[in-house]
Amino acid sequence: MSTPIPRRRRLAALALAFGFAAAALSPAAEPSPSPAQADNPIVQTIYTADPAPLVHNGRVYLYTGHDEDGSTWFTMKEWRVWSSDDMVNWTDHGSPLNIDTFAWARQDAWAGQAVERGGKFYWYVPVVNDATGRMAIGVAVADSPTGPFRDAIGHPLVENGEIDPTVFIDTDGQAYLYWGNPNLWYVKLNADMTSYSGGVNQIPLTTQGFGTRPGGTSRPTLYEEGPWVYKRNSLYYMVFAAQCCSEFIAYSTAPGPTGPWTYRGTVMPTQGSSFTNHPGVIDFKGSSYFFYHNGALPGGGGFTRSVAVERFAYNADGTIPLINMTSTGAPQVGTLNPFVRQEAETIAWANGVETERASEGGMNVGWIENGDWIKVKGAAFSTGARSFTARVASATSGGRIELRLDGPNGALVGTCTVPGTGGWQTWTSVSCAVSGASGTHDLYLKFTGGSGYLFNANWWQFTA
Structure with missing residues (x-):
């Protein structure tokens, strides 16, 4: 965010409220109880x-x-x-x-x-x-x-x-x-x-x-x-x-x-x-x-x-089948490569955050508070990752990015410390070691720290 203005809207605690759609969907299309799905x-x-x-x-x-x-x-x-x-x-x-x-x-x-x-x-x-x-x-x-x-x-x-x-x-x-x-x-x-x-x-x-x-x-x-x-x-x-x-x-x-x-x-x-x-x-x-x-x-x-x-899938005669709403959505086509630069605003599911224009171009994730997180689905780590780098900015004292697998409280494979940078669009890169990330997993960037807004995130990348 450019200035520490109040959040325009707070989709709070979605990690604990994935049953939100139960009343919204038909009985045949009730959501899965698993947040990851x-x-x-x-x-x-x-x-x-x-x-x-x-x-x-x-x-x-x-x-x-x-x-x-x-x-x-x-x-x-x-x-x-x-x-x-x-x-x-x-x-x-x-x-x-x-x-x-x-x-x-x-x-x-x-x-x-x-x-x-x-x-x-x-x-x-x-x-x-x-x-x-x-x-x-x-x-x-x-x-x-x-x-x-x-x-x-x-x-x-x-x-x-x-x-x-x-x-x-x-x-x-x-x-x-x-x-x-x-x-x-x-x-x-x-x-x-x-x-x-x-x-x-x-x-x-x-x-x-x-x-x-x-x-x-x-x-x-x-x-x-x-x-x-x-x-x-x-x-x-x-x-x-x-x-x-x-x-x-x-x-x-x-x-x-x-x-x-x-x-x-x-x-x-x-x-x-x-x-x-x-x-x-x-x-x-x-x-x-x-x-x-x-x-x-x-x-x-x-x-x-x-x-x-x-x-x-179309029926054999070309007619369209009956399609019900679900909270599961479409399956992933392929995997995501965590070893190339990924925009922080590339998201499968977001808890608590919002996006805005970044001074370096494109968008950034902002309005980050303690406990917020972003899920990226199907990150293919192959034989393993060695380190993680993120582009960040903070007008306060910063916070931490916890790297977790398969859930916001899943296996912790790395923690990056984000310092204060002097402004919400004053960008720097931070890196941290990674251990235990191999195979294909849903990656959760979980944001932790003190009270109030912590920092912004522009992009991230792992090294193999």
Whole structure:
């Protein structure tokens, strides 16, 4: 942290409260009692919502919204990015896009999606147009999946008062942008990804295409919002938030990108202590993954949501199976190499800490107090580690980093002492000997010391 300000939010004692999700999940999806196995939600340092995963160069980049602490509405001012190469250890890249990026926007950093084309990354997001007071779709562009993003055109790409854009590039190169609540719309994007041709087109919401909503409301179909469109083999899928409220996730399929759509059923039932949900579907390293959000973290609910993920397999006929929320999450793909520099904000589970921008670039972990810890899953120590180095800063008297295996109170293999450095962004490197770390283990960096905030951590690395 830059200054010793009070913690914005304290997710206290999660190590002792991993039963938090029991009330939030369905009986069939109750969490494991073992802390080491609870990896959903995948971000614990802030509240996140509306997941939009993107696979690029062997990593999954996860674009999310950010629910403000203590929200009683969809109070959202920025979007965030995380990435992972193993589906369990997620690196926090901060916020490369916010409302102020769009000079014409007023509020509501709601659900969007990013896509790569021609070496650039285009992020489509809904915001309120300050001039009209209506929701509009903006587009931001960056040279990197983690930004920084800038307004690509200086005005809305399209505006009709509706929300939740999803973007899809077909195998023939034609790109489509879909969005809508209460209706469903699409445009054909031009190759520049910042303009479109052929006008704004409305997709007919028929009960054959999108199911029948019970209760005889003014909306005859189940379609509510949050569409996610993709192609698998020769079939087009539209996964969407259904009914309201509470929402569940349903899907339809079509032989082409604009229909005709046929309703296929439920993907994820209503679960998870949030009356909204939002899908994101990808294939990564040979498996399929379904992203969603719930209210499973302490203080969570319909306006303080958290993104989670499940691995799934399509049925033989291409249909999507029923997917339940769990606190276990997706299994790890491969292992983490502790002998290369790892960012401190690469986290499988965090207890008590938060993140912020670091003066040396990237993010750092801060607001560290006695007893807080970070779990990194599946660190492959092979035949053993000799020493550990961490980049740290402290405006107080520092503290200690205990290196523990397989639990916050697991085997102690090393302890590094962190001194006061004279400032929260005054960085130094500390090292300590390591003994007894071999094989593959979940690594816990447990922070100990006196009262108050102890130090910040930027990165760490073991030597073999």
